[in-house]
Each structure stands twice: as structure tokens, then as C-alpha cells.
Amino acid sequence: MTASPDLLLSPVNHASGDVVLPGSKSISNRVLLLAALARGTTLIRGVLDSDDTRVMLAGLMKLGVSLDRVATTEVEITGGIPFERDDIDIFLGNAGTAFRPLTAALALMGGQYRLSGVARMHERPIGDLVEALRQLGAAIDYLGNPGYPPLAISSAKINAAQPVRIKGNVSSQFLTALLLAAPIYTSRAGQPLVIEVEGELISKPYILITLNLMARFGVVVERDGWQRFTIPAGAAYIAPGLIDVEGDASSASYFLAMGAIGAGPVRVHGVGVNSIQGDVAFADTLEAMGATIVRHDNFIEARGINVAGGQKLRAFDFDFNLIPDAAMTAAALALFADGTCTLRNIGSWRVKETDRIHAMHTELEKLGASVESGADWLRITPPASLAQWHSASIATYDDHRMAMCFSLASFGPVPVTIQDPDCVSKTFPDYFKVFSQLVQK
Ligand SMILES: O=C(O)C1=C[C@@H](OP(=O)(O)O)[C@@H](O)[C@H](O)C1
Numbered sequence: 001m002t003a004s005p006d007l008l009l010s011p012v013n014h015a016s017g018d019v020v021l022p023g024s025k026s027i028s029n030r031v032l033l034l035a036a037l038a039r040g041t042t043l044i045r046g047v048l049d050s051d052d053t054r055v056m057l058a059g060l061m062k063l064g065v066s067l068d069r070v071a072t073t074e075v076e077i078t079g080g081i082p083f084e085r086d087d088i089d090i091f092l093g094n095a096g097t098a099f100r101p102l103t104a105a106l107a108l109m110g111g112q113y114r115l116s117g118v119a120r121m122h123e124r125p126i127g128d129l130v131e132a133l134r135q136l137g138a139a140i141d142y143l144g145n146p147g148y149p150p151l152a153i154s155s156a157k158i159n160a161a162q163p164v165r166i167k168g169n170v171s172s173q174f175l176t177a178l179l180l181a182a183p184i185y186t187s188r189a190g191q192p193l194v195i196e197v198e199g200e201l202i203s204k205p206y207i208l209i210t211l212n213l214m215a216r217f218g219v220v221v222e223r224d225g226w227q228r229f230t231i232p233a234g235a236a237y238i239a240p241g242l243i244d245v246e247g248d249a250s251s252a253s254y255f256l257a258m259g260a261i262g263a264g265p266v267r268v269h270g271v272g273v274n275s276i277q278g279d280v281a282f283a284d285t286l287e288a289m290g291a292t293i294v295r296h297d298n299f300i301e302a303r304g305i306n307v308a309g310g311q312k313l314r315a316f317d318f319d320f321n322l323i324p325d326a327a328m329t330a331a332a333l334a335l336f337a338d339g340t341c342t343l344r345n346i347g348s349w350r351v352k353e354t355d356r357i358h359a360m361h362t363e364l365e366k367l368g369a370s371v372e373s374g375a376d377w378l379r380i381t382p383p384a385s386l387a388q389w390h391s392a393s394i395a396t397y398d399d400h401r402m403a404m405c406f407s408l409a410s411f412g413p414v415p416v417t418i419q420d421p422d423c424v425s426k427t428f429p430d431y432f433k434v435f436s437q438l439v440q441k
């Protein structure tokens, strides 16, 4: 794919205003699949309209799911299993939340399918999920490198007599995928499906999103800590009628960060105190850095210092394992801190849209920061003075979050160029339009 033209951002001084957030990617793709698997009709409102949800929708349509796009952000789905069509090729771009759950669902459903994505998706691991599905009898072949997409799935006899063991230290999406797909088995079987997590589980709040949404579709998972999950015998999805998707809490992080460094207030609408998304905890990180946060039922507001006027955020040293996506926003904010900032326990960054530890390290250095990094950590010392900032052209590595994070660098004293800004289309096609409406010179 050809890259979009560079975007030059001149220095900005102030940010304030209101943002209506696009729908949550994590909730949208889970709910689209759940509605497709559920008996009955679900109207889903507030669905994210972006690359990641478009590949999920296109995949479901190819599978013969009855799906009506009522409006850009509204989809009506009449579900039921098995899906109508098989023996098809499904392309899922670089959407982890589409690729991993669909792999599990189709492997348990029966039928022949070939699943592929963009080149980077073929470098993102899926072996731990495939191993778990094979324990259940699933027939999955690697069409390229072992442990990675593309995959070929064939019909097989599924049997969950023994607990299935799955690793969760590379991505929580493998456990999410198995949980979401489990009722395809339990609805037809006279026995429960028991999942045991082997070793450490990362990104835990995403599992809570999965369990919450499964419950809304009538499947209550019995849970013993983070170790053991039981989907009861006979458990089947039933359409809840209507689902409203929350605003995306990871997308909210960029705007809340703008309120924190551009005086504010910036108010994001669509997420609030009762959000089921772990990334709302990014507001706590901002508070620790010196921002003032107001939390409401359906909005969060940030106000803070004015870095253009010479003020600084408090430096931090945090474990970011629970909020790996919003953690990138914290890394960009380190440019405005009063000392060295450390991000720990972010090893999953290595296998996301790009190697994010490498990408962050390289691009923050271009702006004048001193950066060190290791297998699962990043340490950033901001430019010592305004004179130490360098104007830079930031590579974005086809990673939407690199583009969105580095827009925050425009609160510094130098112009910043964002390469291939349209890569934000993975989760937030309008990001730079909304950004420009909030900032003032
Ligand atoms: O389940 C989800 O919706 C997600 C889980 C996280 O991935 P990992 O579990 O791989 O960290 C996160 O980074 C991703 O953007 C969305």
C-alpha cells in the first residue's frame, strides 16, 4: 500500500474542547462476533467504523451472517450457528481482535476456511492459540511460518473432555478468543469447557471486557482468579436485542493527554466511571503526572499545565502491563516531564502493529530525548531545555498509535512531521481532523 502524504504539525500552545469518541475497537469487534453467534437479532449502536471493524464485518458477511448496516455506526445482526458459508478465504488486515477470535470460532464451528492478513499480521504470533485449539481436536495448518498466520482451518471432531491449557504471556487475545468461541462447543455438548491459563497472563483488563460482553449475551463464565475459566455445559449465546458500544478509551488517551499538557479543559464523551475498558485507568496515570481529572458517568475531563509556557509534568516510573495501548501515550508525554520516565512490563509492544519499543525509542530520540530500552521496558529522558528539541520527521511504521501519540509532540517548541498519517485508519480515521479542532496556536 502506498503511504499517505506527510503531515506537518506546527507548534501549538493550547488545547481545549469536547470530543465525542468513536466506538471502542475492542468492544465493537467482540460484539459483532457475539451477535453473529447468538440466536436472535441484535442492534449494535455506536460501532467503530475503521479498518479493524471493516475487516470483521466483511469477514462475517462472507461467512453468510445476516447483517444489515443500518447507519455508519449502527449494525443489525441476526445470528446463529453454524454460519451459512464455508470453503472461503477471509482477509483480516492487521486486526488482532478480528483474527484471533475468528480463528477460534471457525475452528470450533466446523468447515474449511483460509485466514490471512497484511504482511505484519503474518509476523504476529498465534501459536499459543492454535496449540490450545489443537488440544480440543481442531484441525489448523500453518500456510506460512509455523506459529504465525496465514492459517487453514478444516472440519474436525471437537472434544473438551480435558481442561484446555492456554498461555497468556504473549497476548491476552488468545484467551479472549477461546472464551468467545467456547459456547459454539458448549451449546451443542453435554459437558462444560474448562480453560486453564498456563503461567503469566498479560493485559488482564481485556479479559474482563470479554467476560462482561459474554454475560450480556447470556453466557456467564465461572472464574477462579485468572487461572481457570469454566463455560457451563449447555451455555449458548442469546441476542440481547440492543447493545450500545462505549467510546474508545485508548483513543481517549490522546485527547486527555492534550488537556494535561495544553492547559485544557478537554472533555471526552462516551466513556466514564462505569466503563468496562481498562484503558480508562490512563486518567490515573495523568493524575499522577500532575493533571486534574474529572470523572463522570459518560465523560472524562482533563486539565493541566501549559508546557508551551514552560511548565512540566511529573516524571513517572510505572508498570503498564494493564494498559499496554494507552501506555504509548504516556511514553509520548515523557517528552514534557521534569525528569526521566520509565515504562515497565510492556514486552507485548514487540509483537503489536510494529515493534513498538523499537519504534518509540527511535522516534523519541529524533526529537532530542535520550532513550534506553530493553526486552520489556523503555526509559525516556526528555530534552534538557527548549533548545535541545530537534524538529523531526516521525516515521509511523504503519502503526496508528505511533501517529496519534506523536501528534502530542507538537506541544513542543519545534515543527513535527508525521509520516503516513492515514495509518490512523486502523482505529480512528478522523483523528487528525479532531486533533486540529482542539488545538490552538
Ligand atoms: O483484546 C483486546 O481487545 C486487545 C488486547 C490487547 O492486546 P494484548 O492482549 O495482545 O496485549 C490490546 O493491546 C489490543 O489493542 C486490544
Ligand SMILES: C=C(OP(=O)(O)O)C(=O)O
Binding pocket: 094, 095, 096, 097, 325, 352, 353, 401, 427
Ligand atoms: C495492539 C493493537 O491492536 P490489535 O487489536 O490488532 O492487537 C492496538 O490497537 O494497539
